[in-house]
Amino acid sequence: MITTIAKLNEHIGEEVKLGVWMYNKRSSGKIQFLQLRDGSGTVQGVLVKNQVDTKIWDNAKSLTQESSLYVWGKVREDDRAPSGFELDVTNLEVIHIAQEYPIANKEHGVDFLLDHRHLWIRSERQRAILKIRAEIIRSIQSFLDKDGFSLVDPPVLTPSSCEGTTNLFHTKYFEEDAYLTQSGQLYMEAAAMALGRVYSFGPTFRAEKSKTRRHLIEFWMIEPEMAFVDHEGNLEIQEKLIEHVVQSVLENCKLELKVLGRDTSKLEKIKAPFPRITYDEAVDILQKAGVDFTWGDDFGAPHETLLAEAFDRPLFITEYPTGIKAFYMKPNPNRPEVVLCADMIAPEGYGEIIGGSQRIDDPELLEQRFQEHELPAKDYAWYMDLRRYGTVPHSGFGLGLERTVAWICGLDHVRETIPFPRMLNRMYP
Numbered sequence: 001m002i003t004t005i006a007k008l009n010e011h012i013g014e015e016v017k018l019g020v021w022m023y024n025k026r027s028s029g030k031i032q033f034l035q036l037r038d039g040s041g042t043v044q045g046v047l048v049k050n051q052v053d054t055k056i057w058d059n060a061k062s063l064t065q066e067s068s069l070y071v072w073g074k075v076r077e078d079d080r081a082p083s084g085f086e087l088d089v090t091n092l093e094v095i096h097i098a099q100e101y102p103i104a105n106k107e108h109g110v111d112f113l114l115d116h117r118h119l120w121i122r123s124e125r126q127r128a129i130l131k132i133r134a135e136i137i138r139s140i141q142s143f144l145d146k147d148g149f150s151l152v153d154p155p156v157l158t159p160s161s162c163e164g165t166t167n168l169f170h171t172k173y174f175e176e177d178a179y180l181t182q183s184g185q186l187y188m189e190a191a192a193m194a195l196g197r198v199y200s201f202g203p204t205f206r207a208e209k210s211k212t213r214r215h216l217i218e219f220w221m222i223e224p225e226m227a228f229v230d231h232e233g234n235l236e237i238q239e240k241l242i243e244h245v246v247q248s249v250l251e252n253c254k255l256e257l258k259v260l261g262r263d264t265s266k267l268e269k270i271k272a273p274f275p276r277i278t279y280d281e282a283v284d285i286l287q288k289a290g291v292d293f294t295w296g297d298d299f300g301a302p303h304e305t306l307l308a309e310a311f312d313r314p315l316f317i318t319e320y321p322t323g324i325k326a327f328y329m330k331p332n333p334n335r336p337e338v339v340l341c342a343d344m345i346a347p348e349g350y351g352e353i354i355g356g357s358q359r360i361d362d363p364e365l366l367e368q369r370f371q372e373h374e375l376p377a378k379d380y381a382w383y384m385d386l387r388r389y390g391t392v393p394h395s396g397f398g399l400g401l402e403r404t405v406a407w408i409c410g411l412d413h414v415r416e417t418i419p420f421p422r423m424l425n426r427m428y429p
Contacts, residue, residue, distance in 0.1 A: 006040035139248035154184030225396035356397025
């Protein structure tokens with residue numbers, strides 16, 4: 001029966017069978033060292049010439065990079081090995097001899113690697129990133145599920161936008177106009193009125209012609225919404241979630257973090273509660289630092305980096321001006337020119353990873369916001385119903401998965417955080 005490299009610790013001293021690909025190999029004459037991978041991990045297979053049949057030895061010599069094979073061998077502990085184990089090979093069966101592999105064990109340009117992304121993800125580094133991404137997803141869902149949230153799937157095709165149609169991809173829904181979603185939030189608000197605490201997890205689309213290291217055209221969002229939760233409760237859930245995610249990655253992805261060379265001492269400091277400053281305080285910090293910034297402007301990447309660099313944990317910036325935030329955000333009752341919202345800024349220059357707010361629950365104020373933002377009443381009639389029939393205080397937030405992966409992995413660009421990135425001028429493969 002086939003086992004996996006990840007489970008070799010369960011078979012110390014036993015002979016096992018693996019289905020693997022040849023990642024690399026070297027020879028010292030009478031010994032072949034086979035670097036083998038199976039998706040769950042990598043292990044070195046040691047093949048000794050005088051201990052196997054000539055055919056097995058010759059078959060091993062014929063293996064090229066990314067050739068596939070079955071291999072049998074005895075599992076041996078080895079503290080020098082990255083996985084902690086080696087395999088003393090006793091037999092192998094070639095499945096396929098791969099052609100000359102385009103991605104050699106050398107440096108390649110970014111465009112070349114992105115053109116071959118379908119092969120690039122096989123590399124040790126890219127595999128580590130995708131494993132950490134999977135752990136982040138698992139830990140987010142585990143946290144929310146245990147906290148009483150229900151997963152709800154909003155539509156991808158929508159008749160209207162969440163925050164205006166400027167950056168939406170337009171398409172036709174038979175004879176009607178439709179858009180690829182930029183957020184499932186409005187639908188999550190409806191679901192929260194039915195289920196109390198909900199979250200969505202799925203792709204979102206922004207038609208922004210941006211080339212920065214923080215932006216993708218298609219990215220994934222986790223969007224929780226909570227009935228009977230105010231602004232303060234919203235922030236507490238966010239910081240507990242991020243602490244849980246980071247600690248889960250530290251616990252379950254030690255080898256992957258080592259492959260990436262990540263300084264885990266920085267991640268170990270990610271413990272709630274997180275520091276908070278208001279938008280007013282942030283503006284004051286920027287102006288005292290000599291930055292030309294006017295109250296009422298929105299923060300860009302350089303501003304977020306400067307504000308966050310004084311902290312070793314994520315930073316909440318709260319209560320932004322009403323005029324630069326979405327129509328659905330609830331004003332501060334004591335100061336209506338700002339809203340009960342917050343952006344969570346990751347440390348180390350990674351920028352915003354979460355945006356959230358308490359939502360407007362007053363039907364008259366929401367109607368006023370529709371008029372101010374010139375939103376078509378017929379498109380949002382269903383959304384108004386949520387305030388007409390049992391309105392309650394409620395809050396929510398959106399977490400950008402790829403930026404979170406980039407921060408936790410310590411990556412320079414979000415293009416490595418998703419299996420097949422969609423960027424400006426790139427939709428292949």
